[in-house]
Amino acid sequence: MLIALLTDFGYKDGFVGTVKGVIKSINPSVDIIDISHEISSFNIIEGALILKASFKYFPPGTIFTVVVDPGVGTDRKTIIAKTKNYFFVAPDNGILSPILEEEKPEKIILIQNNKFTLKADNNTFHGRDIFAPVSAYLSKGIDINEFGNELDNYTKLEFPKPRKHQNKIEGQILFFDKFGNGITNIKNIKGFKKGYVRNIPIKKLINAFLEGEKESLNLIKGSFEFYEIIVPLGNAKEKFNLKEGDRVVIYEA
Amino acid sequence: MLIALLTDFGYKDGFVGTVKGVIKSINPSVDIIDISHEISSFNIIEGALILKASFKYFPPGTIFTVVVDPGVGTDRKTIIAKTKNYFFVAPDNGILSPILEEEKPEKIILIQNNKFTLKADNNTFHGRDIFAPVSAYLSKGIDINEFGNELDNYTKLEFPKPRKHQNKIEGQILFFDKFGNGITNIKNIKGFKKGYVRNIPIKKLINAFLEGEKESLNLIKGSFEFYEIIVPLGNAKEKFNLKEGDRVVIYEA
Amino acid sequence: MLIALLTDFGYKDGFVGTVKGVIKSINPSVDIIDISHEISSFNIIEGALILKASFKYFPPGTIFTVVVDPGVGTDRKTIIAKTKNYFFVAPDNGILSPILEEEKPEKIILIQNNKFTLKADNNTFHGRDIFAPVSAYLSKGIDINEFGNELDNYTKLEFPKPRKHQNKIEGQILFFDKFGNGITNIKNIKGFKKGYVRNIPIKKLINAFLEGEKESLNLIKGSFEFYEIIVPLGNAKEKFNLKEGDRVVIYEA
Numbered sequence: 001m002l003i004a005l006l007t008d009f010g011y012k013d014g015f016v017g018t019v020k021g022v023i024k025s026i027n028p029s030v031d032i033i034d035i036s037h038e039i040s041s042f043n044i045i046e047g048a049l050i051l052k053a054s055f056k057y058f059p060p061g062t063i064f065t066v067v068v069d070p071g072v073g074t075d076r077k078t079i080i081a082k083t084k085n086y087f088f089v090a091p092d093n094g095i096l097s098p099i100l101e102e103e104k105p106e107k108i109i110l111i112q113n114n115k116f117t118l119k120a121d122n123n124t125f126h127g128r129d130i131f132a133p134v135s136a137y138l139s140k141g142i143d144i145n146e147f148g149n150e151l152d153n154y155t156k157l158e159f160p161k162p163r164k165h166q167n168k169i170e171g172q173i174l175f176f177d178k179f180g181n182g183i184t185n186i187k188n189i190k191g192f193k194k195g196y197v198r199n200i201p202i203k204k205l206i207n208a209f210l211e212g213e214k215e216s217l218n219l220i221k222g223s224f225e226f227y228e229i230i231v232p233l234g235n236a237k238e239k240f241n242l243k244e245g246d247r248v249v250i251y252e253a
Numbered sequence: 254m255l256i257a258l259l260t261d262f263g264y265k266d267g268f269v270g271t272v273k274g275v276i277k278s279i280n281p282s283v284d285i286i287d288i289s290h291e292i293s294s295f296n297i298i299e300g301a302l303i304l305k306a307s308f309k310y311f312p313p314g315t316i317f318t319v320v321v322d323p324g325v326g327t328d329r330k331t332i333i334a335k336t337k338n339y340f341f342v343a344p345d346n347g348i349l350s351p352i353l354e355e356e357k358p359e360k361i362i363l364i365q366n367n368k369f370t371l372k373a374d375n376n377t378f379h380g381r382d383i384f385a386p387v388s389a390y391l392s393k394g395i396d397i398n399e400f401g402n403e404l405d406n407y408t409k410l411e412f413p414k415p416r417k418h419q420n421k422i423e424g425q426i427l428f429f430d431k432f433g434n435g436i437t438n439i440k441n442i443k444g445f446k447k448g449y450v451r452n453i454p455i456k457k458l459i460n461a462f463l464e465g466e467k468e469s470l471n472l473i474k475g476s477f478e479f480y481e482i483i484v485p486l487g488n489a490k491e492k493f494n495l496k497e498g499d500r501v502v503i504y505e506a
Numbered sequence: 507m508l509i510a511l512l513t514d515f516g517y518k519d520g521f522v523g524t525v526k527g528v529i530k531s532i533n534p535s536v537d538i539i540d541i542s543h544e545i546s547s548f549n550i551i552e553g554a555l556i557l558k559a560s561f562k563y564f565p566p567g568t569i570f571t572v573v574v575d576p577g578v579g580t581d582r583k584t585i586i587a588k589t590k591n592y593f594f595v596a597p598d599n600g601i602l603s604p605i606l607e608e609e610k611p612e613k614i615i616l617i618q619n620n621k622f623t624l625k626a627d628n629n630t631f632h633g634r635d636i637f638a639p640v641s642a643y644l645s646k647g648i649d650i651n652e653f654g655n656e657l658d659n660y661t662k663l664e665f666p667k668p669r670k671h672q673n674k675i676e677g678q679i680l681f682f683d684k685f686g687n688g689i690t691n692i693k694n695i696k697g698f699k700k701g702y703v704r705n706i707p708i709k710k711l712i713n714a715f716l717e718g719e720k721e722s723l724n725l726i727k728g729s730f731e732f733y734e735i736i737v738p739l740g741n742a743k744e745k746f747n748l749k750e751g752d753r754v755v756i757y758e759a
């Protein structure tokens with residue numbers, strides 16, 4: 001069995017190691033893989049998109065433990081979502097909703113049974129005290145119904161959609177990857193006439209980074225399934241001082 | 254068997270990969286888990302506190318390989334400490350002392366036997382040449398007495414303790430976590446009347462981050478078992494320009 | 507079997523997790539180890555040197571998946587190199603050449619067989635679509651000849667070599683490690699009389715970091731097998747504002 005982790009814990013403070021220690025204490029034979037622990041602090045949209053681009057490459061049966069959880073310690077719910085192929089253990093704050101739109105949930109369980117969680121004298125680390133042990137027990141084959149009652153709904157994420165008017169598509173930059181490429185929320189384009197980020201021209205629609213016009217913005221279909229704004233062998237974000245939320249306009253050919 | 258690593262090596266230079274290559278060459282079936290490799294360079298206190306908050310969540314028998322080692326290549330000792338539940342392989346520079354206060358060592362061994370270490374033509378990477386192979390041989394069940402002679406002592410870390418006078422507790426910020434929360438050295442408070450970091454007021458003692466007063470400093474019992482200085486959904490360190498060592502004063506109710 | 511990964515993907519975007527998901531989907535029992543994912547974007551020389559310092563510490567049979575790939579999506583070749591002890595799966599852009607000089611390739615295969623790669627509707631993530639599945643199938647024992655035809659050559663990397671004139675050696679700083687130590691391209695020195703980085707004096711040739719003159723530049727044989735420029739308990743790069751490419755001159759005694 002495989003547990004895949006996505007959090008905003010960072011790599012410095014030992015939080016991830018502690019989570020893995022808890023998991024291995026309960027199920028020593030489970031495999032653990034890191035998707036990311038550098039989601040920007042509390043950034044549910046970024047976490048959701050990175051998880052969505054990655055999850056379907058994992059083997060069926062994988063348990064995804066997803067902890068971007070600004071509401072830790074409040075009465076926000078913690079849930080398990082079972083889809084045809086996977087389990088997702090997460091706070092019910094919308095982070096799963098882009099995935100559950102694509103991969104319909106067969107069952108959503110509210111985590112209630114404290115037989116499967118750790119007691120703690122603080123209330124700040126549910127990754128360690130709830131999400132890790134629940135994931136570990138799931139990986140041991142504990143039936144999902146043992147963890148709590150079924151819910152008939154889950155929190156949906158407000159997600160900025162592009163607008164289309166005739167041949168003009170208006171979207172925005174959602175976030176930047178490590179290379180400074182700007183991931184937009186635009187998924188489909190029929191041909192490329194011209195385009196802009198703010199008022200900076202996008203020169204070409206390309207299929208490989210090196211085909212782009214040098215020192216300029218170019219557009220490429222990227223691995224998040226969205227179009228991305230890139231500079232060949234450069235960092236688009238830094239070179240043009242781009243920001244999350246920057247308006248992207250594409251005119252189709 | 255499980256080996257858990259904590260170092261200040263960072264993730265860029267391949268040092269951690271090399272350490273794991275050495276371990277897997279000696280014991281291919283051992284599981285390796287990273288606690289942290291982003292301990293601030295040479296910062297023994299930070300490493301000690303992060304390890305202390307994490308180790309007890311690992312399964313009994315875990316071997317902790319701990320390399321924050323500014324004295325590498327000098328005559329500082331390298332040791333194995335065996336406690337009731339765990340093994341710790343580390344330089345004898347005090348990094349284990351907060352743990353060994355809590356989890357009494359049954360035996361301290363000086364690493365001497367070069368049958369269990371690698372030869373190298375440089376003297377700068379004992380993580381690779383000493384700590385990794387010793388940990389790997391330990392994980393294969395080699396008796397701890399094979400590695401060298403017993404020591405009857407180990408280096409203690411000078412550790413800043415808070416002072417208490419009547420209802421006033423004076424402590425300090427030890428370090429910051431990834432979220433910019435300031436971990437103090439204050440462990441016990443009986444009620445909260447008021448408090449300050451330098452001259453900045455602490456508004457509330459809270460149980461969940463979101464209960465705190467917005468844009469302000471608040472106090473919460475955190476997962477390092479110390480009280481932490483936080484800003485809800487914010488970064489206390491950056492917002493108030495806090496520093497390690499900043500004085501924290503709490504008046505109990 | 508063991509697959510070791512070295513990329514410039516960073517840890518934030520989930521790229522590494524996706525690569526591992528692909529590998530585990532094909533071969534659930536393979537062990538995966540990270541060497542580094544923080545190679546500077548597109549920096550083939552840095553990646554080559556970090557891989558070269560690390561690979562020989564891995565068990566025989568290890569498959570190294572190496573993705574620093576500025577030419578992704580162009581017609582640059584993708585190859586498997588088999589040496590006596592290891593497999594290397596990489597773009598043919600020179601990143602393997604320092605290793606293949608030392609560890610002669612027995613066979614170079616051009617990756618052609620799309621039975622062992624993933625189909626994708628974008629052309630930007632060959633780590634996921636080519637390098638990961640090819641490595642996973644190799645780890646399952648698929649014969650190397652199944653992946654494509656043999657090549658009789660591979661791309662060599664232009665690599666800056668030091669120059670020697672009588673007792674004067676002129677080299678340069680290749681890159682900096684996490685501690686701010688400057689890794690030079692100088693491998694052999696017969697005694698040390700004096701030295702400079704730009705016009706900043708190097709005070710001593712030392713065997714342990716703490717033997718160095720404080721607050722000053724010192725020279726030590728490091729774990730990359732090259733001499734390194736260091737400040738004891740300090741960060742040479744930041745303290746003296748050193749840069750990649752800075753000229754290093756050593757006068758032998």
